[in-house]
Amino acid sequence: MSTNTDSIVALSTPTGAGGVAVIRLSGTDAIVRAAAIISRKSPPRDRRACVANVKDPSTGEVIDRCLILAFRAPNSFTGENVVEIQCHGGPYIVQRILKACLSCGFRAAEPGEFTRRAVLNGKMDLTEAEGLRELIEAQTEQEWRAGKQLSEGHLKKATIELRKKLLEALAYLEARIDFPDEGDTAGVSLHHVTTRVETARKALAHLASTYASGRVSAEGLRVCLLGAPNAGKSSLMNALLGHDRAIVSEIPGTTRDYLDEKCLVSGRLIRLIDMAGLRETTDLVEQLGVARAKELARQADILLLVTPLEDVTQDKAAILSWIRSESLPDPLVIVTKIDLKDTHDIPQDCIGVSNLTGEGLDELRKRLAAEVDQRLGSLRNEAAWLTNARHLDCVERAKGRLDAIMERIQPSGGDEDEILAFELREATQALGLLIGEVYADDVLDVVFSSFCIGK
Numbered sequence: 001m002s003t004n005t006d007s008i009v010a011l012s013t014p015t016g017a018g019g020v021a022v023i024r025l026s027g028t029d030a031i032v033r034a035a036a037i038i039s040r041k042s043p044p045r046d047r048r049a050c051v052a053n054v055k056d057p058s059t060g061e062v063i064d065r066c067l068i069l070a071f072r073a074p075n076s077f078t079g080e081n082v083v084e085i086q087c088h089g090g091p092y093i094v095q096r097i098l099k100a101c102l103s104c105g106f107r108a109a110e111p112g113e114f115t116r117r118a119v120l121n122g123k124m125d126l127t128e129a130e131g132l133r134e135l136i137e138a139q140t141e142q143e144w145r146a147g148k149q150l151s152e153g154h155l156k157k158a159t160i161e162l163r164k165k166l167l168e169a170l171a172y173l174e175a176r177i178d179f180p181d182e183g184d185t186a187g188v189s190l191h192h193v194t195t196r197v198e199t200a201r202k203a204l205a206h207l208a209s210t211y212a213s214g215r216v217s218a219e220g221l222r223v224c225l226l227g228a229p230n231a232g233k234s235s236l237m238n239a240l241l242g243h244d245r246a247i248v249s250e251i252p253g254t255t256r257d258y259l260d261e262k263c264l265v266s267g268r269l270i271r272l273i274d275m276a277g278l279r280e281t282t283d284l285v286e287q288l289g290v291a292r293a294k295e296l297a298r299q300a301d302i303l304l305l306v307t308p309l310e311d312v313t314q315d316k317a318a319i320l321s322w323i324r325s326e327s328l329p330d331p332l333v334i335v336t337k338i339d340l341k342d343t344h345d346i347p348q349d350c351i352g353v354s355n356l357t358g359e360g361l362d363e364l365r366k367r368l369a370a371e372v373d374q375r376l377g378s379l380r381n382e383a384a385w386l387t388n389a390r391h392l393d394c395v396e397r398a399k400g401r402l403d404a405i406m407e408r409i410q411p412s413g414g415d416e417d418e419i420l421a422f423e424l425r426e427a428t429q430a431l432g433l434l435i436g437e438v439y440a441d442d443v444l445d446v447v448f449s450s451f452c453i454g455k
């Protein structure tokens with residue numbers, strides 16, 4: 001398959017000065033067009049580095065002496081003809097070469113356009129492309145592992161396998177529909193359908209269950225700081241971050257909008273979310289802040305119930321009752337301001353901290369690191385796991401269709417083959433969307449818009 005598209009160009013290395021910069025060109029005519037700026041008698045050989053001057057086509061002036069690499073379709077990253085120019089990594093040089101490329105028919109690439117072409121040309125599926133983005137953006141081992149498993153194609157393999165099962169089931173159903181009078185298909189096929197659907201349904205349910213930990217691996221553990229106003233939530237956030245990110249004051253109701261910051265604790269990635277303190281208030285803006293805080297708490301991986309030592313009993317009771325009314329998991333109770341009182345008063349199962357002296361923070365870090373490790377540990381034996389909401393959505397949609405099939409099949413004895421076939425088609429469609437085998441332009445637009453230019 002070829003997209004037969006126009007030729008695109010972009011800087012693939014970060015902007016700014018560096019030893020080397022790589023400018024990537026891709027498209028059916030990329031090698032021919034690039035010849036206008038590369039001083040060489042013959043086109044560069046396939047996959048062989050060669051040194052050549054890159055010149056300004058309008059004046060003939062040499063811009064830089066570069067290393068040139070050509071990859072001919074389909075054996076390239078995009079599956080198209082590709083040229084990579086490695087020039088000296090100066091912003092002026094890069095701009096001059098990019099301008100030269102534009103003047104000989106290249107177009108500036110959009111974010112993720114190289115990878116999008118790779119997907120459209122069958123070089124990788126959509127999940128592998130997303131994995132590649134996660135790999136590039138990874139700043140911690142945790143994120144790198146999540147990106148690696150995706151980009152290595154584990155989710156793709158699992159999805160293709162499941163889709164195959166569903167297509168087999170569909171083939172049986174269609175045979176029943178097309179040849180209703182032939183005893184053979186009428187007698188056996190429904191069993192063939194149900195066993196396949198049931199296996200796929202279980203596998204999808206399991207895959208969906210990996211998201212809770214998979215998301216932690218890709219994005220970090222969502223840690224929400226929940227408490228009454230003035231409890232020391234923002235101070236705790238600053239203490240864990242190691243810098244003054246949040247405004248702290250002795251006025252209750254200081255934080256209204258939430259803050260969401262990535263933070264490393266003992267090398268593990270967490271996302272600290274500081275929020276408005278919970279209280280009844282007539283202040284409209286604060287009310288919005290409290291509503292937002294509650295919504296965020298519902299989506300937390302772990303809640304830290306933050307309360308000053310002097311208010312533990314009353315705060316804990318009030319906030320715990322809200323947490324229980326929402327059926328949220330029990331929080332980790334953090335008692336702040338222990339520097340103000342005798343620390344022997346700290347109730348059991350609570351972690352006492354002082355945001356002023358830093359006392360107790362190491363214990364909290366240890367607990368948070370253990371929470372991350374527990375979730376990552378649960379992924380260790382998984383062949384594939386889900387790391388993002390798009391994947392979960394596709395898996396849940398497919399599973400929903402299979403649930404519907406099983407509900408219909410059991411009581412009726414299978415006389416609604418047309419409807420079952422429709423549901424099965426929808427399920428395979430959802431899995432096709434997951435790997436990009438079936439694609440909608442708007443899905444691709446969303447996925448690739450989060451890529452950087454040059455990738």
Ligand SMILES: Nc1nc2c(ncn2[C@@H]2O[C@H](COP(=O)(O)OP(=O)(O)OP(=O)(O)O)[C@@H](O)[C@H]2O)c(=O)[nH]1
Nearest residue numbers: 229230231232233234235249253254255277337355
């Ligand atoms: N002595 C002492 N004071 C603290 C500690 N933590 C916070 N404070 C003080 O308590 C007051 C409130 O702290 P914040 O961090 O703003 O409290 P908050 O929970 O974010 O409050 P809201 O944003 O209003 O919900 C400030 O004056 C802080 O300096 C602590 O561990 N020890």
Ligand SMILES: [Mg+2]
Nearest residue numbers: 233234254255
């Ligand atoms: Mg605050």
